[in-house]
Structure formats: structure tokens, C-alpha cells
Amino acid sequence: MREGLATPLGESRRVYVVCPVCGHAFRAALASTYITVGREADLCPKIPGRPSDGAQVIRSSVTMCPACSFASGEAFGDLDLTFDERHGIEERLKEDGLLKVFRKGQPPWLGFHAAEVCGKERSLRSRELGDLCLRASWVCRKEKERPFESTFQLRALRHFMRALQEDDLLGRELAVTTYLVGELNRRLGNHREALNWYVNAGRTTEGDPRVAWLDRLIDRQSKLAREEAA
Numbered sequence: 001m002r003e004g005l006a007t008p009l010g011e012s013r014r015v016y017v018v019c020p021v022c023g024h025a026f027r028a029a030l031a032s033t034y035i036t037v038g039r040e041a042d043l044c045p046k047i048p049g050r051p052s053d054g055a056q057v058i059r060s061s062v063t064m065c066p067a068c069s070f071a072s073g074e075a076f077g078d079l080d081l082t083f084d085e086r087h088g089i090e091e092r093l094k095e096d097g098l099l100k101v102f103r104k105g106q107p108p109w110l111g112f113h114a115a116e117v118c119g120k121e122r123s124l125r126s127r128e129l130g131d132l133c134l135r136a137s138w139v140c141r142k143e144k145e146r147p148f149e150s151t152f153q154l155r156a157l158r159h160f161m162r163a164l165q166e167d168d169l170l171g172r173e174l175a176v177t178t179y180l181v182g183e184l185n186r187r188l189g190n191h192r193e194a195l196n197w198y199v200n201a202g203r204t205t206e207g208d209p210r211v212a213w214l215d216r217l218i219d220r221q222s223k224l225a226r227e228e229a230a
């Protein structure tokens with residue numbers, strides 16, 4: 001059997017990992033570095049090659065245990081879960097409706113969904129939960145899973161809104177998160193909301209030259225939202 005996954009950049013490596021929840025040992029694709037040719041307006045990386053190859057690269061940023069569905073964006077070896085966390089995760093994975101329905105079919109977004117479910121039990125910050133959902137929406141777009149793309153955009157939006165209230169975000173992270181709340185609103189068809197959030201995002205950058213790229217993006221996407229709202 002051929003090892004690794006075919007990517008436009010060659011073969012990504014596979015490594016043995018042990019699930020920190022159920023102890024199952026399996027081979028997982030190692031998250032590989034990849035070349036991007038820019039980003040879309042929701043910061044989805046543009047990866048050379050077929051969209052499904054790009055989806056595969058993004059998917060390798062989470063690892064999911066094939067036995068119990070535990071998933072995380074961090075390397076399994078770096079996780080040190082308490083007994084209570086393990087128990088809580090097992091319960092959540094057993095009860096989760098989407099996992100019950102989709103576990104067998106393994107749709108491309110499943111690992112991100114499972115990582116979000118487990119992340120809640122591990123008390124990940126809302127910013128990180130939102131990031132998992134945002135990446136799930138990118139994979140759905142590349143794989144043309146349109147209804148699920150919107151589902152994950154909405155979930156990312158809710159986590160990012162909560163992050164702005166609770167996570168004490170600063171600097172670039174605050175600016176990018178505020179911008180993404182605008183951009184996700186625009187993509188979900190809430191153009192007025194989007195415009196308000198682009199204005200908020202513009203205030204957070206305060207002309208900082210390090211985020212000049214974000215100021216340009218805010219200008220461009222505000223114009224687009226105004227046209228779409230008209």
C-alpha cells in the first residue's frame with residue numbers, strides 16, 4: 001500500500017499516534033506545511049492543485065481517532081487529559097447527534113466537528129473553537145458541501161462573537177476576529193450586520209502598519225457588502 005496522502009506538494013508523512021482517550025494506536029497524516037498562493041476573503045488559504053487536494057491539506061490540521069472519534073488540532077502526544085476530561089469527552093462523543101449520523105460516512109468536515117465537541121469539554125477558548133468551525137467551512141467549500149459550509153460559518157460566527165466578549169483578545173487577534181465576524185455575516189447574507197462589523201474592525205487596526213493588509217481587505221469587503229445590500 002502506498003504511504004501518505006498525495007498532495008500537490010508531494011507526500012505528507014504518516015505517524016503512529018495513540019488516542020489519549022481510548023488508547024487506540026493508529027497511523028495519522030501529519031499536518032504538513034504547504035505553499036499558499038494568497039487567501040480568500042475569509043482567510044481560507046488558496047492551495048495550488050485541485051480543491052479536494054487543498055481540502056485534504058486543511059483536514060490534516062486535525063487528528064481524529066478512528067475508534068472513539070476523539071479529535072484535536074494539537075498533536076495527541078502533547079495532550080495531558082485528566083480523568084474527568086476523558087470521561088466527559090467520552091460522554092459527549094457518545095451523545096453527539098451529528099457523530100451518530102455521520103461517523104460511518106466520514107464526511108470531510110467530521111474531524112473539525114469532533115474537535116469542536118471535544119474542545120468544549122477541554123475548555124478551549126471560544127476563539128479556538130471558532131477557528132475549528134471556520135476551517136471546517138473552508139473544507140466544505142472546497143468539497144462543495146454547500147449546506148454544511150453555511151452551518152459551520154454560523155457556528156464559527158457564534159464562537160467569534162463570544163470570543164470578542166469573553167476572551168480578552170488584543171492586537172492582531174482582536175482585529176482579525178472582528179473582521180471575520182463581519183465577513184462571516186456577509187457570507188451568510190446579513191449585509192447590514194457585516195457593514196457594522198467591518199467598521200468595528202477598522203477601529204481595532206488603528207492604522208497599525210503590520211495589519212495594513214487587513215485594512216485593505218476591510219475596504220474591499222465593505223464595498224462588496226454595500227453592493228450586495230443595495
Ligand SMILES: [Zn+2]
Pocket residue numbers: 019020021022023024065066067068069070
Ligand atoms: Zn480513541
